[in-house]
Amino acid sequence: MTFFQDASTAGQLLGIAVSIVKNARDLAKDSSNHELKNVISDAYDAVLNLKEKLLALDEENRQLKAQLAKRGSFIGPVPPNGYVYRADDDHKVHPLCPKCYQEKGHESFLTKIGDQMKRVSRKCPVCQLVIPEKTIGSNSQGS
Numbered sequence: 001m002t003f004f005q006d007a008s009t010a011g012q013l014l015g016i017a018v019s020i021v022k023n024a025r026d027l028a029k030d031s032s033n034h035e036l037k038n039v040i041s042d043a044y045d046a047v048l049n050l051k052e053k054l055l056a057l058d059e060e061n062r063q064l065k066a067q068l069a070k071r072g073s074f075i076g077p078v079p080p081n082g083y084v085y086r087a088d089d090d091h092k093v094h095p096l097c098p099k100c101y102q103e104k105g106h107e108s109f110l111t112k113i114g115d116q117m118k119r120v121s122r123k124c125p126v127c128q129l130v131i132p133e134k135t136i137g138s139n140s141q142g143s
């Protein structure tokens with residue numbers, strides 16, 4: 001089995017397995033042993049199914065890696081408000097909507113909609129979520 005040494009990926013190994021089983025199927029074509037033919041035919045179908053599954057997993061893996069790379073460029077959710085920030089927003093002054101980010105992976109900046117009793121609220125222009133902002137260390141005094 002020396003040819004397995006050159007194969008480094010699952011896809012290459014599977015390609016080798018497919019060609020071996022295909023060879024076996026071709027060799028068994030002239031055989032009168034129907035049981036052997038059926039077993040080889042089943043094995044061939046099984047490796048083809050495996051190949052299909054592997055392609056689907058490869059695609060899923062590619063998408064997850066892309067998502068992971070995108071997540072790496074964001075920080076959060078950050079307490080106490082659960083905001084998400086771009087990694088390049090060093091002073092955390094432009095919070096992103098946590099709902100849009102977590103549910104859809106969208107980058108939507110929250111807007112400031114006013115101060116009431118020294119409490120700032122922010123609103124997402126995309127999903128309309130309003131977040132009454134909590135300041136760090138403050139309790140709900142005087143409500």
Ligand SMILES: [Zn+2]
Pocket residue numbers: 097098099100101108124125126127128129
């Ligand atoms: Zn939103």
